[in-house]
Amino acid sequence: MASSSSTAAHPDIDLELLKRIQQRILWLSTYMIHYANHVRQNPDSLKVGGHQASCASAVSILTAYYFAAAEPDDLISIKPHAAPVYHAIQYLLGNLPQDKLLRLREFGGLQAYPSRLKDPDSFHFSTGSVGFGAVMPHFMSLANHYVTDRFGYAQKHRFLALMGDAELDEGNVWEALGDDNLQSLGNVIWVVDLNRQSLDRVVPNGRAQKLGASLRSFGFHVIEVKYGARLEAAFARPGGPRLRDRIEQMPNDEYQALLRVHSGEELAHQLCTFPDGRDEAVARLLAGESENDLRSLVSDLGGHDLSRLLDAFREAAAITDRPVAIVAYTVKGWGLPLAGDPSNHSRLVTAEQIEQLRGHCGIEEGGEFSAFPAGSPEARACLETRQRLHLDRTAQRPASSPPAHPQAQVPESFAPDYHGEVSTQQALGSILSELTRHPELRARLVTTSPDVAVSTNLGSWIQKVGVYSPQNRIDYFGERSVPVALKWKQGNHGQHVELGISENNFFLMLGALGVSSDLFGVPLVPIGTLYDTFISRGLDALHYAIYNGGKFIVIGTPSGISLGPEGGLHQSLMPPSFGIESPLITYYEPCFAKEVEWILLEGIRRILEDPAAESLFLRLSTVPQRQDLLPHDRPALRQSVLDGGYRLLDYSNRAEYKPGENVVNLFTCGAMVPQAVDAARELAADELFVNVICVTSPDLLHRQWVRANRERMQGRPAAHHLEQLVPRNEAHCPIVTVMDGHPHALSFLGSVFGARTVALGVDRYGQSGSRQELYQHYQIDALSIIRAAIEVLN
Numbered sequence: 001m002a003s004s005s006s007t008a009a010h011p012d013i014d015l016e017l018l019k020r021i022q023q024r025i026l027w028l029s030t031y032m033i034h035y036a037n038h039v040r041q042n043p044d045s046l047k048v049g050g051h052q053a054s055c056a057s058a059v060s061i062l063t064a065y066y067f068a069a070a071e072p073d074d075l076i077s078i079k080p081h082a083a084p085v086y087h088a089i090q091y092l093l094g095n096l097p098q099d100k101l102l103r104l105r106e107f108g109g110l111q112a113y114p115s116r117l118k119d120p121d122s123f124h125f126s127t128g129s130v131g132f133g134a135v136m137p138h139f140m141s142l143a144n145h146y147v148t149d150r151f152g153y154a155q156k157h158r159f160l161a162l163m164g165d166a167e168l169d170e171g172n173v174w175e176a177l178g179d180d181n182l183q184s185l186g187n188v189i190w191v192v193d194l195n196r197q198s199l200d201r202v203v204p205n206g207r208a209q210k211l212g213a214s215l216r217s218f219g220f221h222v223i224e225v226k227y228g229a230r231l232e233a234a235f236a237r238p239g240g241p242r243l244r245d246r247i248e249q250m251p252n253d254e255y256q257a258l259l260r261v262h263s264g265e266e267l268a269h270q271l272c273t274f275p276d277g278r279d280e281a282v283a284r285l286l287a288g289e290s291e292n293d294l295r296s297l298v299s300d301l302g303g304h305d306l307s308r309l310l311d312a313f314r315e316a317a318a319i320t321d322r323p324v325a326i327v328a329y330t331v332k333g334w335g336l337p338l339a340g341d342p343s344n345h346s347r348l349v350t351a352e353q354i355e356q357l358r359g360h361c362g363i364e365e366g367g368e369f370s371a372f373p374a375g376s377p378e379a380r381a382c383l384e385t386r387q388r389l390h391l392d393r394t395a396q397r398p399a400s401s402p403p404a405h406p407q408a409q410v411p412e413s414f415a416p417d418y419h420g421e422v423s424t425q426q427a428l429g430s431i432l433s434e435l436t437r438h439p440e441l442r443a444r445l446v447t448t449s450p451d452v453a454v455s456t457n458l459g460s461w462i463q464k465v466g467v468y469s470p471q472n473r474i475d476y477f478g479e480r481s482v483p484v485a486l487k488w489k490q491g492n493h494g495q496h497v498e499l500g501i502s503e504n505n506f507f508l509m510l511g512a513l514g515v516s517s518d519l520f521g522v523p524l525v526p527i528g529t530l531y532d533t534f535i536s537r538g539l540d541a542l543h544y545a546i547y548n549g550g551k552f553i554v555i556g557t558p559s560g561i562s563l564g565p566e567g568g569l570h571q572s573l574m575p576p577s578f579g580i581e582s583p584l585i586t587y588y589e590p591c592f593a594k595e596v597e598w599i600l601l602e603g604i605r606r607i608l609e610d611p612a613a614e615s616l617f618l619r620l621s622t623v624p625q626r627q628d629l630l631p632h633d634r635p636a637l638r639q640s641v642l643d644g645g646y647r648l649l650d651y652s653n654r655a656e657y658k659p660g661e662n663v664v665n666l667f668t669c670g671a672m673v674p675q676a677v678d679a680a681r682e683l684a685a686d687e688l689f690v691n692v693i694c695v696t697s698p699d700l701l702h703r704q705w706v707r708a709n710r711e712r713m714q715g716r717p718a719a720h721h722l723e724q725l726v727p728r729n730e731a732h733c734p735i736v737t738v739m740d741g742h743p744h745a746l747s748f749l750g751s752v753f754g755a756r757t758v759a760l761g762v763d764r765y766g767q768s769g770s771r772q773e774l775y776q777h778y779q780i781d782a783l784s785i786i787r788a789a790i791e792v793l794n
Contacts, residue, residue, distance in 0.1 A: 010310050013068055017377055018306050021092070022063040024372070026335050027361040028088035028101065029055045031368050034354050036104045048105050049112070053333035053344040054081035057195040058162060060304040061328055062089060065160075065191070067381065069313035072390040075140060075519065076160040077125035077133040079167065079193060080113040090121040092371055093386045101369050116515075117549050124519070126548040129540055131170025132508065134163040134190070136548070138176055138323070139505075139512035140519070141185045142497070145470045146446065147522040149492035155520070160189045166198035168211065172504040172541065177218040179500050184219065184470070188323040189316050193303065195332035196252045199345045205251050208327070215325045223312045225302035225328040234297060239281035246271060246282065247298075258298055259331060259340025264291030267298065299339070303328030408441040410605035417632060418593035421624035424670070425557045427593035428529075428620060429457035431600055436464045444608060446513055448497040448528045450506040456529035456557050458496065459486050466494035503538025506530055507554075511545025514552040514615070525553065525607050532556030532619055533572035546584045546615055551607045553600070554585070557620035560740030561766045561774045562671040571766025575619055576745035580699045585615040587699035589739070590641070591673040592630040595696055596620070598638050621740070623671040623771070643721045644700035648673065649680050651689035652730075659730045662688050664789045667737045667749055669695040672780060676738060679785035690736070690789050693725055698745050705752050722752055734792035736760065738780050758788040 033050030042048065058079065065076075066089050078086045087110055090096040100120060103109025111118050113128035125140075127133030137159035147153040167173070176182060192211070196203050212222050227235070235244045247255065261267045272283045289297060302308040309328065316324040333339035337353045349357065363370075372378035386392070414434050418427065436442050446468070447458055454462075463486060472491035477484045497513075499505050506528055513526035535542065535556055542554070561571045579587025586603075590596050599618060606613035631637065631648070640646035645667075651657055668676040673694055680690035695701060704720035711718035726733075735757040737746035743761025750757030762778045775781035 010068075010307060013310060014377075014381075015306055017381055018063060018067060021067060021378055021381060022059060022306065023361050024092065024378070025063055025085060025088045026056060026059045027357065027363055028091065028369070029059065029084040030336065030349065030357060031354065031363075032084045032088065032101050032104050034349065035102060035368070036106070037348055038351060040102065040106070049346060050084065050105065050348070051081035051346060052336060052349055053197075053338055053341075053347065054079070054164065054195075055085045056334045056336050056339070057164075057303070057330040057332045058082040058085055058193050059334065060306060060330070061162060061191055061193060061309060062086065064306050064309035064313060065162075066093070066389075067385050068310055069317070070385075070389055071158060071317075072388070073155055074158045074160055075124040075137065077127055077137050077162065078114050078123065079133065079163050080127045080130060081164070082162065082193075083110070083112070083114050083119075086114065086123070087119075087121060092382045093389075093391060094382070095386070095391050096121040098369050098371070115547075117547075126544070129544050130164075130167045131172045132541060132544045134161050134167055134170075134173050135176035135182075136508060136512065136544075137161045138182045138185060138188055139508045140515075141188050142181055142470070142509070143512040143516055144187070144520065145185070145492075146468060146497070146513070147516055147520050147524070149468075149470070150443070150495070151522050153520055153522055156187075158187050158189060159185075160191065162191045162193060164198075165192055165194040165196065165207065165211070166203060168192070169198070172502075172508075174214075175502040175504050176508065177215075179502065179505055181469070181497065181499065183323075184321070185323055186320040190215075190220070190323065190325040192325060192327045193330050194327055195303075195330045196256065197332045197342060197345065202252045202256050202342050207252075208329075212327060215327075220323050220325045221316075221319045223315055223324065223326045225305075225308050225312045225326060227302050227329070228300035228305035228308060230297055230300040234285065237285055239279070239283075239285035242274075242279050243271065243282050243285060246274060246279070253342075256340050256342055262295070264289070264294045267291075267294050271298070299331050299334070301329040301331060303330035304334055408438075408444050408608060410441060410601055410608065411438075412598070412601060412638065413594075414597060418627045420627065422593045422627055423622050423624050424590055424593065424596050424618075424620040425457050425622050426624075427596040428555060428557070428600070428618075429460050430593070431597050432458070432461040432527075433464070436461070441604070442495075444523060444525050445604070446495050446497065446524055446526050448499060448506065448509050448513070448526065450499045450503055450530055450534075451501045452530055453496065453498060454486060456531070456555065458529055462496045463487055465496060466491065467496050467498050468492065468494035503530060503534050504541040507538045507541035507545045510552040510554065511541075511548055511550035514545065514550030515548065517551075518549060523608055525604050526550075527553045527555065529555040529557060531570065531572075532559035532575050533570055535572075535575050535578060539578060542585075543582065546582070551613055551615050553603055553607070553616045553618070555618050555620060557618075558622040559619050560621065560671060561762055561778060562621050562623045562740050562771055563766070564771045564774065565768050567768030568766055571762075573742050573762045573764075573766070575617075576698060576739065576741040579617050579619065580702050580745055582617075585617050586697065587617045587619065588697045589619040589670040589741075590696050591625055591670055591694060592627060593625075594627070594630055594632070595641050598641050599696070602642055619670065619741075621671040625671075625674060629674065629677060640721075641696045644697040644704070645669075645693055645695040645721065645725055647691060647725060648694040649677060649690075649692035651684060651691055652727075654689060656687045657689050659733050662793070663730060663733045664688070664690045664792060665693060665726055665730060665733050665735050665755075666690045666785065666789065667693045667695050667735065667746055669698065669739050669746070671740045672738050675775065675780065675782045676785055678782040679789065682782070683786060683789060688789065688793070691730075695746065698739075702748055705748075722749075726753060731755070734758075734789075736785060736788045736792055738785055738788075740780060756792055758792045760784060760788055 114123040141159040338344040467490045469490040517523040603616035708718035708720040738760040743759035747759035
């Protein structure tokens with residue numbers, strides 16, 4: 001891309017050509033939003049929206065990056081509001097058809113914010129819930145290190161994130177940077193689009209200075225791109241140092257206000273006015289500037305100087321022993337009439353203003369979405385960039401990914417049954433230990449936990465597989481023969497990623513490991529454990545990880561008031577609701593160890609073998625359960641467990657059995673099953689027959705019912721598993737539901753059958769006490785179930 005307009009600093013770059021490409025990207029991203037709001041037919045009359053000002057502040061950064069600094073195997077996260085800039089660039093590079101530009105924020109068209117799975121032009125990361133896109137590249141970098149160390153993955157990636165400065169207000173960003181695993185990653189580059197504006201306001205003073213210091217404290221190499229070449233040249237002239245002082249010392253609000261001053265005389269007056277009076281040296285410096293030149297000078301920030309940006313990207317590329325942050329000062333709305341306006345976040349340029357921009361950018365009528373003419377220098381530059389970035393590669397898997405690894409065969413079940421009393425949490429530990437006996441399958445498993453690995457029964461697994469760290473660490477306890485309950489060997493051989501206490505980090509780590517197959521061609525089955533109650537603390541990160549395409553297994557344990565004396569907020573009641581309501585993750589709540597085994601093995605198999613597999617959420621408990629209650633001899637029991645439930649106690653063969661008179665169907669799950677069985681057996685003695693239906697997945701039962709109804713609405717036949725659990729002659733029998741969680745998670749069952757229903761569960765915060773005291777207090781014990789069955793029959 002070199003020409004006569006190349007500079008000594010960048011002899012291989014034609015900066016004037018780059019500026020013309022930049023101008024077209026500014027136009028396309030702005031007009032794309034204008035078209036969606038003011039030209040395209042809008043049947044709803046609702047504002048389509050878009051963020052022209054936020055796009056404009058990132059145009060120069062992304063132009064410099066894609067057309068001069070990007071490397072073929074880079075993976076980059078784009079700030080949510082800059083999605084149209086990315087689309088414009090992908091269109092110019094031939095990676096997006098022109099017609100897609102006309103369908104921004106339209107059903108079946110380009111999404112409002114970057115979507116890895118829904119947009120057609122290959123976003124590497126979904127963004128939209130601000131904060132997560134900023135740090136997800138860190139977690140992907142750690143996942144990349146893992147597959148390199150464990151599987152010999154050879155392709156070299158850089159992981160980049162473009163974010164707005166206001167996005168750094170999100171606490172999850174600093175939680176991530178504080179994790180020890182992420183602080184020495186040498187292939188991560190941040191680019192902070194520092195435009196000093198958030199959604200509602202100009203950001204408070206001092207944020208930029210604090211940002212640099214904070215990033216350095218977390219091990220970043222920080223590159224500040226503050227001023228453009230014109231301002232730097234002015235600073236070098238007589239009076240220049242005082243002008244620099246004036247600009248650097250003024251509050252953010254004052255600087256933003258200067259950007260909105262249109263009078264050159266007034267602008268010069270304000271720049272020359274210091275707290276101690278007028279500075280004549282600055283006045284002389286500015287005296288020769290025209291009104292337009294003076295306004296251009298004030299807004300000449302480094303984030304819009306392509307040469308300065310190229311310098312920063314080259315410096316960043318040379319740093320390989322730690323993460324890099326390029327802090328680029330920009331103007332929100334750069335190049336648009338609303339530049340610097342503190343309320344420009346969601347404002348749209350007017351039709352008159354778009355015509356002014358058309359003239360400035362040289363866009364002909366009817367050519368609003370045109371690419372550069374074939375054979376033009378700009379078109380050749382786009383083609384060269386396309387070839388340099390290998391955008392013609394059609395394989396979804398990276399070109400140099402390792403050869404296919406042996407297919408791990410996942411058994412349906414392990415041979416031995418479980419005896420005595422075993423909790424589902426205890427079963428998890430036993431199953432993971434058994435999985436270590438299957439080398440090819442074991443290799444695909446990787447666990448993680450936010451500092452609760454031991455208390456969630458991962459200890460035996462960790463003892464056998466070790467803790468993963470990109471750097472091998474000395475085991476001082478082992479070397480000095482100091483007795484410990486758990487060997488904690490850390491190195492690049494391990495298969496457990498231990499995190500600090502941050503549920504956001506936990507879910508983002510699962511999400512990163514869970515897209516390893518898509519991005520690196522290395523299938524993994526990430527399994528994460530955390531206390532069930534703290535899922536709510538990371539729920540947004542969980543949804544983000546799933547929306548980004550991650551496939552993984554979440555174990556919430558221990559759960560419910562069954563935790564007993566631990567009490568209070570450690571006793572979860574809402575996760576069943578999350579499990580039912582969250583898309584693309586299947587929620588199970590088993591009672592018996594064999595159920596856990598079947599569900600976990602099937603979840604592992606699906607993640608490894610089924611492209612349409614969902615993530616998996618298992619809610620487990622520390623309550624020891626009698627394993628002889630499970631009817632091992634029942635045919636097809638495993639399939640029923642996987643489908644969502646089965647009849648555990650069935651009195652339909654009793655002569656006195658009269659649906660409509662003395663029959664109740666009791667739906668229960670998890671730790672409540674023994675309570676339900678005890679209640680049913682006591683009532684059976686009085687010829688009141690309570691069938692106990694063990695619900696292994698409230699989620700599957702609910703979604704199958706909803707899906708069947710939708711199919712029937714379209715005139716298509718459909719069935720659901722509940723119709724197998726409750727035969728027609730029992731469809732209107734009264735129902736009792738009971739669970740150690742919020743009762744509404746099972747209360748929908750009354751609607752399924754049109755039956756009178758009493759829903760028992762926990763709808764108040766927990767407290768300390770024995771398990772039986774708590775069950776009685778919250779009315780989920782056997783006696784309360786008996787009373788509910790009698791009540792529902794009356």
